[in-house]
Structures are given as C-alpha cells and as structure tokens.
Amino acid sequence: MKDVKAAINKDRREFVKKVLRGSIAGSLFLVLPMGGEGSIQIPEQIPGIRGKEYDMSKQRFAFIVDITRCIGCGSCCVADKREYDVPDGHYRTWVERYIKDFDDNVYVDCPNGGLDGYQKPRTDIPGKIRDTFFVPKLCNMCERPSCVQVCPVGATFKTPDGFVLIDKDYCVGCAYCIQACPYSARFLNPKTKTADKCTWCYHRVRKGLLPVCVHVCPAKARKFGDLNDPESEVSKILASPEVITVLKPDMGNHPALYYKGLRREVV
Amino acid sequence: MQSYNTHVKRIVLLLAIMALVGYGAKKVLTPSTFGEYGHYRGAAIEKEANRPLKHMTNYSCKSCHAFEWEIHEYGKHKTISCEFCHGPYANHVKDGKYVGRLPVKKGLEIKTLCIRCHNKEIKARPKDVIKTIKMPDHLKSQHVREDHICNQCHHVHAPLRYINRAKKVLGLLTGKEAGNEGR
Numbered sequence: 001m002k003d004v005k006a007a008i009n010k011d012r013r014e015f016v017k018k019v020l021r022g023s024i025a026g027s028l029f030l031v032l033p034m035g036g037e038g039s040i041q042i043p044e045q046i047p048g049i050r051g052k053e054y055d056m057s058k059q060r061f062a063f064i065v066d067i068t069r070c071i072g073c074g075s076c077c078v079a080d081k082r083e084y085d086v087p088d089g090h091y092r093t094w095v096e097r098y099i100k101d102f103d104d105n106v107y108v109d110c111p112n113g114g115l116d117g118y119q120k121p122r123t124d125i126p127g128k129i130r131d132t133f134f135v136p137k138l139c140n141m142c143e144r145p146s147c148v149q150v151c152p153v154g155a156t157f158k159t160p161d162g163f164v165l166i167d168k169d170y171c172v173g174c175a176y177c178i179q180a181c182p183y184s185a186r187f188l189n190p191k192t193k194t195a196d197k198c199t200w201c202y203h204r205v206r207k208g209l210l211p212v213c214v215h216v217c218p219a220k221a222r223k224f225g226d227l228n229d230p231e232s233e234v235s236k237i238l239a240s241p242e243v244i245t246v247l248k249p250d251m252g253n254h255p256a257l258y259y260k261g262l263r264r265e266v267v
Numbered sequence: 268m269q270s271y272n273t274h275v276k277r278i279v280l281l282l283a284i285m286a287l288v289g290y291g292a293k294k295v296l297t298p299s300t301f302g303e304y305g306h307y308r309g310a311a312i313e314k315e316a317n318r319p320l321k322h323m324t325n326y327s328c329k330s331c332h333a334f335e336w337e338i339h340e341y342g343k344h345k346t347i348s349c350e351f352c353h354g355p356y357a358n359h360v361k362d363g364k365y366v367g368r369l370p371v372k373k374g375l376e377i378k379t380l381c382i383r384c385h386n387k388e389i390k391a392r393p394k395d396v397i398k399t400i401k402m403p404d405h406l407k408s409q410h411v412r413e414d415h416i417c418n419q420c421h422h423v424h425a426p427l428r429y430i431n432r433a434k435k436v437l438g439l440l441t442g443k444e445a446g447n448e449g450r
Contacts, residue, residue, distance in 0.1 A: 040326075040327070040329075040330045042323060042324055042326055042327055043324075043326060045324065056304075056312075068393060069393060069396050070391075071384060071389075071391070071392045071393070071396060071397050072389060072391060072392075073383055073384040074383070075347070075348070075351045078351060079322060079348070079350065079351060079355075082321060082322070082350075082354065082355045083321045083322055083355065097391070116383075117383040117384070118389050119379070119382060119383060119386065119389075120388070120389075121388045121389055121390070129390070132389070132390040132391035133391045134391055154301070154306045154307040154308070155307070156307075157304075157305060157306070157307035157311070158305070159304065159312050160304055165311065165312065165315050167307060167308050167311035167314075169308075169311070169314075170307075170308060170311070199315060202315050202316060202318075203315060203316050203317065203318040203319075203320065204320065204322075206316040207320070209320075209324065212322045215322065215324065215348060216322075216347075216348035216350065216351045217346075218344075218346045218347040218348075218351075218384065218397075219346070219396045219397060220346065221396075
C-alpha cells in the first residue's frame with residue numbers, strides 16, 4: 001500500500017487516470033477522484049478480482065439468466081445502450097416476450113428490443129393465454145464459438161479467460177461471424193463499420209464490477225459470477241438441483257450463458 | 268557466355284527474393300502482439316479491458332448525494348440502479364467534477380416510469396419478485412382522483428417511505444417494520 005500512496009502523492013491526476021484505465025494491477029479499490037482533494041473508493045461487486053494480478057488463464061466466469069424472475073422492464077437494455085452508445089435499431093442485449101395459449105401456439109414479440117420496456121399487454125392474440133414470460137438474450141460466450149472459427153482475419157477471438165471479443169481495429173466488416181452465430185447476437189455496427197456484440201462488459205469485469213445489465217437488473221434475473229469461487233451465487237446455482245439449460249445445445253457451441261427455468265418453446 | 272542453366276539460376280534467385288520480401292512483409296505487417304495467446308492480437312484484450320466506464324455503481328453517487336442515497340439504500344427500491352432512472356455517471360461527473368446535468372423525470376413521465384415495472388396487465392410478473400397494480404383501480408382504491416401521479420404518495424427513491432410512516436403514526440405498523448423508521 002505504501003508505494004500506492006507514494007504514487008498518489010507524486011502525481012495525483014496521473015495516478016487516478018491510471019487507476020481508471022485499470023493499469024495499476026492489484027489495487028483493491030476502484031478509486032474515483034473527488035473534485036480537488038480526496039477520492040472515493042467503489043467497493044468491488046465480484047469478490048476476488050481486485051487486489052491481485054489478474055491471471056487470464058485461471059479465470060472462469062458464468063452468466064445465468066433466471067427466466068422465472070425477469071419482469072421485462074428493459075433496464076438492462078437501456079443500460080447497455082448507454083454504456084456502449086449502441087446505434088438505434090441494433091441491440092447487444094434484448095428481451096423477448098413469449099406468450100403461449102392453450103393450443104400451444106407460441107407468440108413472440110420484441111418491440112424495439114425491449115428498450116422501452118413492455119408497457120402494454122398484447123391484444124392481438126385470439127386464444128386464451130396460458131403463460132407469458134420474458135427471455136433476455138445476449139452473447140452466449142461459447143466454449144466453441146462458431147464466430148471465431150469463420151473470421152478470416154483473426155479479429156474475433158476467445159480470450160484465455162473465456163470471453164469472445166472483437167478487435168475493432170482489425171475487423172474488416174465481412175459479416176461472416178454475424179451469419180455464423182447461432183444466437184444472432186452479432187450485428188454490423190453502422191458507426192464503426194465493424195462487427196459488434198455483447199462483451200459481458202469485459203472492461204467492468206476486469207475492474208471487479210458486474211456487467212452493467214446485471215448491475216441494473218432490479219429483479220436479480222441476471223446473475224454473473226466467478227465459477228472458481230464456490231461461494232459465488234452462480235456456483236451455487238449451477239451446483240443445485242435447479243433446471244439449468246442452455247440455448248440450442250444441439251449446435252455444439254457449449255455456451256457459458258445458462259438459463260434457469262427456461263421453457264422448451266424458447267429458441 | 269551463357270550457360271545452359273541460367274534460367275534455373277534466375278528462377279531460384281527470384282524465388283529467394285520473393286521469399287525474403289514475403290518474410291520481411293510478414294514481419295512488418297503482423298502486429299507485434301499477434302499470436303500472443305492465439306490467432307489474434309493480444310493487445311486487443313487490453314484495449315477492450317481499458318474501455319472507459321460509463322456506468323458506475325449506486326455507491327458512486329453517495330459522496331455527493333448522501334441524502335438521496337441513504338433514502339434509496341434502505342428503501343424497497345434499493346435494487347434499482349440510480350443510473351437506470353437518471354442516466355450514466357460519465358454524463359454527470361468527470362474526474363470528480365460535475366460536468367453535465369442528469370435528467371430528472373417529472374409529472375407524467377414518472378407515471379410511465381413506474382408503470383414500466385409495476386403494470387399488472389403484463390402478466391409475466393412473478394408476485395414474489397415485484398408487486399404490481401392495475402390502473403386506475405389502484406387510485407380508486409385510495410379514493411383519489413385518477414390524475415394523481417405516483418410520487419404524490421410514493422417517494423420515488425423509497426416507495427413505502429411515506430406510506431409506512433403514515434401507517435406507523437396510525438399504529439398500523441408493528442414489530443420490525445415499525446422499528447426501521449418506516450422505510
């Protein structure tokens with residue numbers, strides 16, 4: 001801690017910049033400067049990330065979406081759009097509404113990706129409604145990602161800590177990956193002219209913060225955590241007798257995104 | 268004098284030059300961190316990891332808005348992010364200084380905001396996760412005019428604050444709930 005203090009005293013502004021950029025490894029707090037003197041320390045949301053060197057090869061994360069808790073408010077979609085300035089009409093994460101009637105017809109809609117929430121019930125369904133539920137979707141962070149396989153320039157890749165990311169400086173925008181993704185998680189960003197998709201907020205996770213959609217979810221329908229930590233919520237859920245499934249298991253992609261309470265109608 | 272294998276020498280020379288140029292070009296054009304972890308630029312990972320944060324946490328608002336934070340933190344709405352209702356931290360504060368105004372919803376916008384999460388008409392809202400209401404029945408049951416906005420009775424940051432206080436005064440709250448100041 002002593003050398004950190006020395007670094008602060010040397011050049012406060014530079015220090016703060018470094019911390020914000022995350023380049024001082026091992027600092028226990030995310031320190032935010034306060035105008036003039038002093039600073040505030042943002043407590044970590046994922047225990048065990050800060051305070052030590054981040055070893056990429058030793059990390060394992062999982063994301064769990066609890067269908068039985070989602071209320072379809074669209075907080076996640078709003079936060080995601082703000083965090084990444086996602087252009088209108090494109091979605092890194094979105095929330096679908098499934099409605100099932102007594103004849104087992106399934107109606108799916110997703111107005112504006114769920115960005116405005118679901119303010120009104122659907123009135124165009126002829127039969128009697130049996131069940132309504134919301135299904136949040138995002139990148140599945142596959143163990144065997146088909147998007148990585150098809151990229152001709154090595155611009156999309158799987159990191160040693162299990163995140164599938166995009167190298168925006170190298171992407172040529174050929175859109176092969178967009179076609180290859182079985183979950184339609186990718187899109188061509190009209191601003192950068194490159195492929196784009198959900199990153200599980202890699203920059204936040206590396207600073208010990210939860211992905212922004214998880215952080216803003218008021219219903220705790222989205223959960224993210226460290227699988228190496230047996231005390232984390234995701235470890236406990238995955239070890240419990242709950243019904244946990246992934247989307248399209250037959251595709252052989254082995255997603256790291258799990259769904260709790262998923263109905264078989266969901267594709 | 269031209270020997271009979273000059274053309275072979277030329278081809279070999281040409282191939283050697285091409286191989287050298289190719290090798291040189293690959294050296295120059297391949298980014299230094301390519302292949303560090305796999306068939307991609309290792310530096311791209313750090314670039315993504317250093318993307319500037321736009322959202323912080325509710326705690327980040329505490330230092331300047333201790334009053335609102337305190338109410339929110341101990342109220343029923345503690346699971347909602349300040350930034351969902353108001354906008355991201357980065358639009359508001361930079362380097363510890365106030366740089367821009369965050370929007371504050373007023374009037375009917377507040378009603379739209381509340382109904383977004385609390386509308387009973389949307390059936391898929393599990394009771395143990397969130398309590399929902401039907402409009403205008405909710406207002407009718409309180410015997411008020413239908414143009415009342417939610418925040419006339421509910422504190423937006425801690426929706427049961429006033430209501431529990433009123434109940435406490437009327438002696439309707441007992442036990443644990445009465446102890447926590449009607450939050």
